[in-house]
Amino acid sequence: MATAAVTAISAAHEAAVAATLGRASGVRLVRRCADVADLLAICTAGRADVALVSADFHGLDRSAIGTLRDAGVGIVGVHQPGVEDEQRVLQQWGVRTQLPITAVPADFAQAVQAVSEGAAATAAPPDATDGPTVSLEAELAALSDDGAPYVPANPWLEQPVALPASPPPAAAQETAKIVTVWGPAGAPGRTVLAVNLAAEAARLGVPTVLVDADTYAASVAQHLALLDEAPGVAAATRLADSGHLDVRALAAVAPEVTPGLRVLSGLPRADRWPEIRDDALEAVLEQCRQLGRLIVIDVAAPLEQDEELSYDTTAPRRNAATLAALGAADTVIAVGSADPVGLQRLVRGLDELRGVISEQPWVVANRVRSSAVGSSPEQRVSEALQRFAGVSSPAIIPDDRAALDGALLAGRVLAEHAAGSAARKAIAQLAADLTGVSAATRRGRWGRHRDPAR
Numbered sequence: 001m002a003t004a005a006v007t008a009i010s011a012a013h014e015a016a017v018a019a020t021l022g023r024a025s026g027v028r029l030v031r032r033c034a035d036v037a038d039l040l041a042i043c044t045a046g047r048a049d050v051a052l053v054s055a056d057f058h059g060l061d062r063s064a065i066g067t068l069r070d071a072g073v074g075i076v077g078v079h080q081p082g083v084e085d086e087q088r089v090l091q092q093w094g095v096r097t098q099l100p101i102t103a104v105p106a107d108f109a110q111a112v113q114a115v116s117e118g119a120a121a122t123a124a125p126p127d128a129t130d131g132p133t134v135s136l137e138a139e140l141a142a143l144s145d146d147g148a149p150y151v152p153a154n155p156w157l158e159q160p161v162a163l164p165a166s167p168p169p170a171a172a173q174e175t176a177k178i179v180t181v182w183g184p185a186g187a188p189g190r191t192v193l194a195v196n197l198a199a200e201a202a203r204l205g206v207p208t209v210l211v212d213a214d215t216y217a218a219s220v221a222q223h224l225a226l227l228d229e230a231p232g233v234a235a236a237t238r239l240a241d242s243g244h245l246d247v248r249a250l251a252a253v254a255p256e257v258t259p260g261l262r263v264l265s266g267l268p269r270a271d272r273w274p275e276i277r278d279d280a281l282e283a284v285l286e287q288c289r290q291l292g293r294l295i296v297i298d299v300a301a302p303l304e305q306d307e308e309l310s311y312d313t314t315a316p317r318r319n320a321a322t323l324a325a326l327g328a329a330d331t332v333i334a335v336g337s338a339d340p341v342g343l344q345r346l347v348r349g350l351d352e353l354r355g356v357i358s359e360q361p362w363v364v365a366n367r368v369r370s371s372a373v374g375s376s377p378e379q380r381v382s383e384a385l386q387r388f389a390g391v392s393s394p395a396i397i398p399d400d401r402a403a404l405d406g407a408l409l410a411g412r413v414l415a416e417h418a419a420g421s422a423a424r425k426a427i428a429q430l431a432a433d434l435t436g437v438s439a440a441t442r443r444g445r446w447g448r449h450r451d452p453a454r
């Protein structure tokens, strides 16, 4: 049976491609779409096996491509011969099967056949940069090649794993690590922890990108006294949607605020949450891996998968950013406030979190103080978490109101504002455990990372 194809190609070239498709054997052109709504309607109705798209088709973006994929539609990208920008946008959308509009009918037939069989879809994750016609991979590799491979420590070992003394074999790929800082409702200190962990890691010589993906109450910018109108995560996801996100574009919207610390600030207004779609955020996080060795993400508390409440699976979901950040994480930190209410929320939250991530989170009890739980608060909190959530040895951050209030007022991190404070010491230790780098060994290979945006 012939493969049902639709076109979503800009007006200037659509007729030529349609004519070629008409001569391609095994292909039945069922619709020449006028706009994206038309394309999505026919594809989600299950009437097309393959869509042929061009990067300049009006309104086409990463989300639309994602919707086509979710509908099981194979995608072939077409571009003007030699126009690299069009190829690059398609590539960034994860469209790996591409043809020039001048290709012969047999080539179109072959490409349509290949994607409809899902061959291209299973070859690699959407953002792999191994496309046949685009030199983006080479470009990025050149940018990030600093000859300093990083072998991630096993985050689940009790003891931090030191970086190897001798360079690992060339086959050991450098990978940036994503740490998502989550916590249940009630302001347990997610942002304080994310901001200060990122700052401490940067001070240890680990190039770090801090991402504010809290779609309810973004506040990283405030903690660091950054301008509200900093472009940040909304601009980055917009670039990802339009297919124009590369490491340089990302660097431009994620300024370096202190040496080694770049910040992608959050939404200035919570009602803009639909701007952060999960597939675009995932693409941004993938690019962040080119910009730093550690990515720290601050997220909101709710974990419900609200698409189950709605039949419209293409609609943006309020908690998509949190779920995407948790899904992308190599390590999840679950932080709770160490008072009776906060601990109960943390215990329940850990249970909920188990439905979302497969690895064990690192558990942090924050604001530990005797006035809330009685004498020997560290021990009491640890025992409670062991007993009710099976958590052994949670990290403990003491309540340190003077230091935290002062830092927030000054818009500075603890390391700058209250370097000797108890809270800072606890967070610095956590950063050392997470990265496997201690202050004494900081001149290790992390420090030789060259900022690719420079």
Ligand SMILES: Nc1ncnc2c1ncn2[C@@H]1O[C@H](COP(=O)(O)OP(=O)(O)O)[C@@H](O)[C@H]1O
Residues within 6 Å of the ligand: 183, 186, 187, 188, 189, 190, 191, 192, 193, 219, 366, 367, 368, 397, 398, 399, 400, 401, 402, 404, 405, 408, 423
């Ligand atoms: N260890 C701590 N000691 C004292 N105050 C803290 C501590 N951690 C966080 N706070 C305070 O708690 C409040 C909420 O912290 P924040 O990180 O913004 O919470 P969340 O991001 O979880 O909503 C802030 O005023 C912050 O200064």
Ligand SMILES: [Mg+2]
Residues within 6 Å of the ligand: 190, 191, 192, 214, 217, 218, 219, 298
């Ligand atoms: Mg917060």
